Amino acid sequence: MLFNSLNFALFLPVVFFLYWFASKGNLRLQNLLLLVSSYFFYACWDWRFMFLLIFSTLLDYFTGVKIYESANQKQKKFWLWLSVGVNLGFLGVFKYFNFFADSFADALSLIGVNANFGTLQVILPVGISFYTFHGLSYVIDIYNDRIKPERNFVDYSLFVSFFPLLVAGPIERATHLLPQILKKREFDYSTAVDGLRQILWGLFKKVVIADNCAEYANTIFNNSADYSGSTLVIGALFFTFQIYGDFSGYSDIALGTARLFGIELLRNFAFPYFSRDIAEFWRRWHISLSSWFKDYLYIPLGGSKGGIWMQTRNTFIIFIVSGFWHGANWTFVIWGFLNALYIMPSIIFKTNRKNIEIVAKGKYLPTIKEFLAIVLTFSLTVFAWIFFRSSDLTHAFSYISEIFSSSLFTIPTITGSKDFKKILFFFFLIEWIGREQQYAISKFGENWFKPFRWIFYLFIIFFIFYFTGKEQQFIYFQF
Amino acid sequence: MKKFIISIIVFCIITLMLYFSISIFFKPKNEFKKNNDYMSSIIDKHNRINQLKCPKIIFAGGSNLAFGLDSELIEREFNVPVVNLGLHAGLGLDFIFNELKDVVHQNDIVILSIEYFLDNEGYYDLKRFTGSKFKEAKLYYKFDIRKEIITDIDKTRMDLKSYNIKEIPNTEKGIYSRNAFNNYGDHIAHLEQDLPKKLGDRGSFKYKYWDGIKIINDFYDYVKFKNVTVYFIYPNYPKSEYLRNNTVINKLAIDLSRNLNIDILNNPSDFVFEDSLFFDTVYHLNKNGRKKRTQKLIEIINQNQNAINKIISIKNDSLEKLNNY
Numbered sequence: 001m002l003f004n005s006l007n008f009a010l011f012l013p014v015v016f017f018l019y020w021f022a023s024k025g026n027l028r029l030q031n032l033l034l035l036v037s038s039y040f041f042y043a044c045w046d047w048r049f050m051f052l053l054i055f056s057t058l059l060d061y062f063t064g065v066k067i068y069e070s071a072n073q074k075q076k077k078f079w080l081w082l083s084v085g086v087n088l089g090f091l092g093v094f095k096y097f098n099f100f101a102d103s104f105a106d107a108l109s110l111i112g113v114n115a116n117f118g119t120l121q122v123i124l125p126v127g128i129s130f131y132t133f134h135g136l137s138y139v140i141d142i143y144n145d146r147i148k149p150e151r152n153f154v155d156y157s158l159f160v161s162f163f164p165l166l167v168a169g170p171i172e173r174a175t176h177l178l179p180q181i182l183k184k185r186e187f188d189y190s191t192a193v194d195g196l197r198q199i200l201w202g203l204f205k206k207v208v209i210a211d212n213c214a215e216y217a218n219t220i221f222n223n224s225a226d227y228s229g230s231t232l233v234i235g236a237l238f239f240t241f242q243i244y245g246d247f248s249g250y251s252d253i254a255l256g257t258a259r260l261f262g263i264e265l266l267r268n269f270a271f272p273y274f275s276r277d278i279a280e281f282w283r284r285w286h287i288s289l290s291s292w293f294k295d296y297l298y299i300p301l302g303g304s305k306g307g308i309w310m311q312t313r314n315t316f317i318i319f320i321v322s323g324f325w326h327g328a329n330w331t332f333v334i335w336g337f338l339n340a341l342y343i344m345p346s347i348i349f350k351t352n353r354k355n356i357e358i359v360a361k362g363k364y365l366p367t368i369k370e371f372l373a374i375v376l377t378f379s380l381t382v383f384a385w386i387f388f389r390s391s392d393l394t395h396a397f398s399y400i401s402e403i404f405s406s407s408l409f410t411i412p413t414i415t416g417s418k419d420f421k422k423i424l425f426f427f428f429l430i431e432w433i434g435r436e437q438q439y440a441i442s443k444f445g446e447n448w449f450k451p452f453r454w455i456f457y458l459f460i461i462f463f464i465f466y467f468t469g470k471e472q473q474f475i476y477f478q479f
Numbered sequence: 480m481k482k483f484i485i486s487i488i489v490f491c492i493i494t495l496m497l498y499f500s501i502s503i504f505f506k507p508k509n510e511f512k513k514n515n516d517y518m519s520s521i522i523d524k525h526n527r528i529n530q531l532k533c534p535k536i537i538f539a540g541g542s543n544l545a546f547g548l549d550s551e552l553i554e555r556e557f558n559v560p561v562v563n564l565g566l567h568a569g570l571g572l573d574f575i576f577n578e579l580k581d582v583v584h585q586n587d588i589v590i591l592s593i594e595y596f597l598d599n600e601g602y603y604d605l606k607r608f609t610g611s612k613f614k615e616a617k618l619y620y621k622f623d624i625r626k627e628i629i630t631d632i633d634k635t636r637m638d639l640k641s642y643n644i645k646e647i648p649n650t651e652k653g654i655y656s657r658n659a660f661n662n663y664g665d666h667i668a669h670l671e672q673d674l675p676k677k678l679g680d681r682g683s684f685k686y687k688y689w690d691g692i693k694i695i696n697d698f699y700d701y702v703k704f705k706n707v708t709v710y711f712i713y714p715n716y717p718k719s720e721y722l723r724n725n726t727v728i729n730k731l732a733i734d735l736s737r738n739l740n741i742d743i744l745n746n747p748s749d750f751v752f753e754d755s756l757f758f759d760t761v762y763h764l765n766k767n768g769r770k771k772r773t774q775k776l777i778e779i780i781n782q783n784q785n786a787i788n789k790i791i792s793i794k795n796d797s798l799e800k801l802n803n804y
Contacts, residue, residue, distance in 0.1 A: 006625050006628060006629060007625065020480065187480050187483075189482060189483050192483055193483070193486075196487075218682070222681045222682040222683065223677065223678075223681045225719070226677055226681075391683040391723075395683075419643070454490065454493070457490075458493070458494065458497065461494060462497075465498070465632070465636060466636060466639065466640070468633075468636065
């Protein structure tokens with residue numbers, strides 16, 4: 001059930017109605033209802049993978065309790081590694097088995113050995129990377145005495161499976177979400193309206209920006225051999241906007257939906273393309289994943305405590321693992337490696353925390369220096385996305401080599417329709433104006449006369465209606 | 480809460496009123512009122528099938544067949560009537576096989592040439608459009624109220640957008656029209672056309688176990704009691720795209736050879752041709768490509784003793800009935 005589908009448009013009001021009216025404010029009933037709805041939502045993708053989700057939930061629930069009750073460190077460690085091993089084992093089998101089998105066979109063929117390990121005919125269970133990380137953070141936090149295990153199975157299951165975040169995040173933490181699940185929730189008009197507004201903006205980003213950009217990006221990337229360097233640059237730009245519109249749009253819908261039920265999820269995007277350096281970009285892009293890797297991989301590896309070499313090593317590790325998390329393909333690994341490379345100067349010169357606040361806070365425009373820094377950071381990001389989008393490394397390298405050829409100075413053959421360019425400009429403008437808020441239209445027109453504000457929303461709905469692109473699966477569902 | 484619900488209801492009513500105003504006041508500039516569009520050629524294909532009361536060879540699949548087969552040449556070669564049902568891959572496997580179940584008769588030979596990794600469902604709007612032109616086609620897909628609503632919304636959007644397009648393409652005369660086909664169901668209007676500069680529908684496949692295998696086997700189980708023989712042939716494909724997708728196509732070929740319950744007449748590479756032999760998409764051959772593929776197919780059938788025996792067995796029956804007809 002896609003967020004931008006008619007099914008979801010029917011599902012959400014029904015759950016909303018039952019949640020606030022039928023449950024009559026009974027927290028137990030509300031949580032049970034949300035859990036059942038979440039399982040129904042997940043079963044709509046493929047009911048067979050429900051068993052995997054439930055098994056993973058049961059595993060982390062029991063190991064969490066066992067870790068907490070263990071008398072000594074050795075036992076604690078055993079239960080922790082059981083959970084980590086089984087969770088990562090599932091991830092490995094479903095997501096990476098074919099990749100490792102193929103890569104190993106390729107490596108052997110280089111030394112003249114023909115090997116065929118066979119591949120598994122399995123579909124990747126949707127959301128497995130996300131709910132596995134949910135569960136892992138929970139057991140690791142118990143192991144590190146940051147939290148106590150949740151004894152109520154329904155509440156714990158809801159933490160793992162809450163439908164807005166189940167298939168593509170944000171990757172929640174038990175410390176943030178569980179207390180909200182356990183607390184009585186009251187309906188709040190302004191929170192609910194804010195949630196709907198965020199859903200609307202998320203839909204606009206997904207349906208108008210991402211899906212339309214996807215059509216151009218797919219045409220150019222799928223036929224890259226036919227296009228000049230200048231058109232390939234346009235293709236990379238389209239993909240840059242596509243992936244932002246797609247994933248941040250998804251996150252906005254997820255956050256907005258959760259707000260309708262009185263639950264605040266972690267923010268996942270904070271206008272990353274306005275970043276002035278790569279370190280800032282990674283504080284603003286897929287925030288819940290970046291912080292997950294920081295807390296559960298970077299810091300346990302020693303973080304920045306061991307001096308510059310350890311920090312460099314750990315940075316490369318988390319970026320490469322993060323790349324690999326996105327998919328079983330060398331293109332993602334190179335994408336992660338490139339980003340690690342990009343961030344190195346700011347780590348070496350200790351400028352990685354220079355740009356904490358959003359650019360040009362309280363001003364209309366950035367300074368020239370800030371503007372140039374944004375352009376440079378954006379260009380580096382666009383370049384890295386080429387690896388992310390390419391089907392394999394050969395494709396990526398041929399794409400890039402054509403960009404750095406004389407055909408870069410020809411007139412591009414695909415630039416997008418005039419109308420769509422206007423929409424892209426409108427989108428950029430709104431994002432710039434709203435960059436200090438949680439999401440772009442959060443406070444847009446808040447002081448306007450209500451009918452005018454509604455006209456603005458109706459305009460967005462009209463744009464969604466008029467510019468709906470060819471329906472595309474959310475990119476992050478495949479991770 | 481009350482305030483929230485009232486606001487939502489009022490806002491939804493305003494939105495719906497605006498939507499219905501658009502759908503009422505913005506009528507399409509170009510409506511396919513006459514049955515002269517590309518999909519309406521299904522009417523002629525079925526007319527031919529219904530007229531042939533004898534065993535025949537039916538080609539079924541997507542537009543790789545419509546654009547890439549000279550049925551007349553095959554009919555002359557084997558002396559068995561041929562019908563080319565290939566129309567549009569966007570109709571999806573379910574539609575294609577439901578259509579086949581509806582038209583196959585005792586002793587027919589069905590040759591399937593299906594585009595790589597074609598999905599079951601296809602495009603609902605295309606199926607609905609085809610159903611509006613040929614009422615039997617409504618039985619080839621499941622009515623889905625949800626998809627009907629989405630298709631209606633899409634139609635309203637397209638109608639509105641047509642006011643922003645200066646030149647509406649003529650769907651009644653051009654290459655993609657009903658008149659573009661010959662009596663056998665082959666698309667021929669493109670044969671003398673200049674080649675477009677770029678091939679459409681290029682792309683990389685992602686390997687997955689193809690659902691089509693089960694659908695083909697189910698279809699075979701359904702028709703084998705009518706003594707219908709079913710063969711599978713790989714579709715034509717440009718060399719550049721084949722090289723790009725070689726690994727995935729080979730994996731698919733292994734799956735097909737292991738799991739299909741029908742004979743496969745060729746290898747994927749048999750119908751891989753130079754890009755210059757294609758017309759406007761990776762599955763549409765041009766004049767020379769079509770000729771080459773048809774000759775290659777005749778050669779492949781001639782080399783397959785089972786297929787030849789089957790053709791011989793129905794030939795006499797067909798000729799007799801055809802002469803009477």
